[in-house]
Amino acid sequence: MSKIVVNAAPAGTRNFKPLVWNRIQITKSLDEICHSLTLELPVSQRTNIAVHDTVEVRFYNKYITHNNGNLRVTTVLIDEITDTTDNGRKYITVLGRSPARDIIDSAWTGKAGGSDLLTVAKSIAGHFDIIVDHLPRGQNNTETVSSFEWDCESPWTKLLNAADNQGYVFTSNEAGNLYLTKSGRDAEQWHFILAEGTNIKSVETTEAGAEQFHEYVVVSSGVQGTAIDNLCKNKRVLTLNLSDFNLDQEKAKRRASIELYRRRKRTIKVTVSGWGLTDEQIKSFSSTEEKELFFNPNFLIPVYIPSAGIDGKMMISEVEYRAEPTAFDCTVSLVNPEVYMGKEGAAIAAKKTGKMSRLEQIAAKHNITPIQVKK
Structure with missing residues (x-):
């Protein structure tokens, strides 16, 4: 059984004391850099916090073999505190971001x-x-x-x-x-996996074109790199002036290509129970030291979602963790690796291999028990 503990310390100190909390939402994103925290507290906790205080969220699990059985999930500084009364219900909302x-x-x-x-x-x-x-x-x-x-x-x-x-x-x-x-940390070594029929509760796929262009131009100290998006059939042009950096031709072209992939991206959001590895997966490690246990941005993980035509490695661009005292889950945003790595890494169509389905192979390799999906 896992539990979440929230601690707070006055600004400039490490004198952490636990807080009583109602709800937690933590967002980690490659595009935002800072973690963001939204924390709902009962009004009884108002005297225990102030703006600029430090808040840390810790994850406790009996199968974590080091650090007294717990790991930090995030550490933020408080930006804002709001007192709310809503239909007779009173609570406090705390907003915070990473020290960066x-x-x-x-x-x-x-x-x-x-x-x-x-x-x-x-x-x-x-x-x-x-x-x-x-x-x-x-x-x-x-x-x-x-x-x-x-x-x-x-x-x-x-x-x-x-x-x-x-x-x-x-x-x-x-x-x-x-x-x-x-860009791109291979997280398969820690048994991370997302598979329909195994640990995925819901799937949402979004394709957006508002920030997409046909031609991308990167200019740097007399060097120009270009990339053409043939899937964006118009005359929209985006030019990036990176003259502060002495890029050579290859790097200028790479930056243009990455910008193309980033703005053409297709995002797949999946919701799963928990914040990362299951108890069985954590338990399978002889030691959890130097192991990653939570879904995190920049991870490259195997993904099997036949309903979306996905069977390959994808990159986590964002994770939103949510918790109430008796339950917690998270939403993981996935993009193709080239969005941040500049390499083609499109997922391949789902397929069966040999006598075992891809799902059965994944389950066997990563110590996950498939669940029956209702149709």
Whole structure:
């Protein structure tokens, strides 16, 4: 049996005390960087929180073999507290974001170029006491950012562009710090899987064209990279000026292609019980240390959804965790890997292989028991 515990500490301290809570919603997204938290509390908790306090959400499970049987899910700083009375019901709503909010919201002047991307990121984040780690840990494969200056603004957008140019993404982590990692982490090694008839409760597929263009042009210091979307049959043109970064022809073309895939994306949202691996899957590890247990953005996972024509690896772009005291579930947003990786990775049609269906193979490999789906 799993349970969720919410703790709060006054701003600038680590003196955490548990909160009584009614509802939790946590959103993690590759497009937003910061985790966002919406927390509903009874009015009795009002004196226990204030804006800018730190809130952490922890997941307890008896099969977690390290860290006293619990893991942090997120750490945020409180942005806003609202007291509400609705038909006689009184409650408090707390909104918070990851500590990286302070980098995003601040505006100042500085420069940090001439070093590799990881060093530049550490220099900027360190001003706010935020730690940046490269994944895998102990490595640094980032390239030099020759010029990096900002004037009366946040350097955040330029930092994201610099990462995009090198095929990296920034994500907030559970402790409130930042990870810098290559786009696409293979999560199959931890037995993550999404399969219709196994652990999926509902599926929603969305195709959007409002931000789609026919031609994408990336300009950088005399170099121009282009990409044409033949599925967008009009004359819409998007030009990105990345002259602050000395991109070569190959990188300029790659950025144009990624922009094409990102704006052409088809998003599949699936709702599942729990926030990640099942008890049986967690139990199957001899040790949970250094294992990922929750669905997270940037994960590449096997997906089998024959009703949507999906049978292959897809990338998690966003996860929305929800909880009430007696139940919790999450919605996982999936996109094709090329949206962030710049590679074609379209899912293939569902099919049977040999005597076992794809679903039976998945269930056997990942220690999941298929459920009967009503038709």
